[in-house]
Amino acid sequence: xxxxxxxxxLLLAEGAYRAMLLVYPADHRCEYGPLMVQMFRDRCRDVRRxxxxxxxxxxxxxxxxxxxxxxxxxxLDELKERSRRMTKRQQTLVxxxxxxxxxxxxxxxxxxxxxxxxxxxxxLGWLIVMAVFLxxxxxxxxxxxxxxxxxxxxxxxxxMHRPALRAAFLLGTVVLLVLPAAALIIFGPAIVxxxxxxxx
Amino acid sequence: MADTAPQVDKIxxxxxxxxHILLALADGERHGYGIMLEVEAMTKGRVEMGPGTLYGTxxxxxxxxxIEESDERPDPELDDERRRYYRxxxxxxxxLAAEVRRLSVLVDVAQSKRVFGGVEAT
Numbered sequence: 001x002x003x004x005x006x007x008x009x010l011l012l013a014e015g016a017y018r019a020m021l022l023v024y025p026a027d028h029r030c031e032y033g034p035l036m037v038q039m040f041r042d043r044c045r046d047v048r049r050x051x052x053x054x055x056x057x058x059x060x061x062x063x064x065x066x067x068x069x070x071x072x073x074x075x076l077d078e079l080k081e082r083s084r085r086m087t088k089r090q091q092t093l094v095x096x097x098x099x100x101x102x103x104x105x106x107x108x109x110x111x112x113x114x115x116x117x118x119x120x121x122x123x124l125g126w127l128i129v130m131a132v133f134l135x136x137x138x139x140x141x142x143x144x145x146x147x148x149x150x151x152x153x154x155x156x157x158x159x160m161h162r163p164a165l166r167a168a169f170l171l172g173t174v175v176l177l178v179l180p181a182a183a184l185i186i187f188g189p190a191i192v193x194x195x196x197x198x199x200x
Numbered sequence: 201m202a203d204t205a206p207q208v209d210k211i212x213x214x215x216x217x218x219x220h221i222l223l224a225l226a227d228g229e230r231h232g233y234g235i236m237l238e239v240e241a242m243t244k245g246r247v248e249m250g251p252g253t254l255y256g257t258x259x260x261x262x263x264x265x266x267i268e269e270s271d272e273r274p275d276p277e278l279d280d281e282r283r284r285y286y287r288x289x290x291x292x293x294x295x296l297a298a299e300v301r302r303l304s305v306l307v308d309v310a311q312s313k314r315v316f317g318g319v320e321a322t
Contacts, residue, residue: 024252032259035232035284036251042233043251066250074256 013044013056017063023071025078135181208291208298211264217257220247222266222288222296229270229287232258258286266292 017040021033040063047055109116214222224230224238235258236249249257261267270285288296310316 028256028259032255034282036255038282039233039236039251039254043236062248063250063252066252070250070252070256074252077256077260 009053009056010041010044010048013060014041020064020067023067025074027078028074208294211266211295212299212302214295214299215257216247217249217253218261218266219296219299220249221254221257221261222292222299225267225286225288225292226296229272229285231283231285233283235286261292262286265289266295 014037018033018037021029021036024033043059044056047059051058105116220239220242221235223242224235230238232251232254236254239247239249258267262269266289267286268289270287272285
């Protein structure tokens with residue numbers, strides 16, 4: 001029979017691990033998440049029984065490292081899998097989106113090195129870029145979560161099952177999130193630098 | 201289910217995680233935690249797989265066709281039905297045997313060169 005304190009510790013550890021699983025791609029999480037939680041629960045129970053709370057702390061450290069490394073591997077795997085399924089046109093589009101800003105900045109640097117250097121050393125500009133990346137990532141996670149979840153829950157399923165609504169959802173994400181974010185990534189630092197220069 | 205059935209030689213050498221999982225399943229089917237415990241016992245606690253490594257590797261092994269899910273439960277009365285059991289496929293057994301042969305050739309070479317310094321390999 002386990003004491004209430006042991007139950008509380010194990011429940012807390014399991015809850016924290018469940019939250020940590022959010023770093024994995026949604027597909028992987030849906031398929032293996034419950035199994036991973038179950039395995040973690042079994043492991044915690046055994047470690048706590050054999051080695052006490054110290055053992056649990058060591059287990060946490062190992063699991064944290066394992067999760068961080070394997071989450072990166074799973075994301076890369078998913079990207080590889082997706083790019084394999086992409087058409088040539090989609091691949092080109094992704095390459096342009098990824099390399100576009102870089103090419104633009106190199107071009108700007110060649111044309112006007114003084115201005116570009118000021119942009120590159122502007123911490124506020126980089127802060128905007130980081131914030132926008134965060135926003136994009138959150139949007140991506142939200143969208144993936146809704147689309148994956150929609151195959152299971154009834155109301156969301158009904159909504160997302162209609163092609164027109166699904167298209168509207170995707171279009172909304174692009175117009176409201178991706179385009180402004182991309183614009184800020186590309187022009188954010190330059191705008192900030194221009195504003196700083198005007199203020200001086 | 202395997203997408204394709206690649207040739208045995210193309211898969212070798214195996215990563216340590218794949219090799220350990222194949223070895224753990226060599227004498228019967230097991231669920232995820234059972235595999236982890238078996239790997240730990242086989243290696244005397246030197247290798248401890250986390251849930252991320254184990255299920256990531258299992259996913260790729262299922263895809264290549266080295267292992268498959270099993271519907272049978274060794275003892276349904278005692279077991280949690282949400283657990284998934286895995287077992288070696290015929291291809292998985294071939295790959296495991298080929299990897300063991302490859303490693304044993306290397307161990308023979310190491311022994312002939314006295315790499316173990318007179319201490320017998322365990």
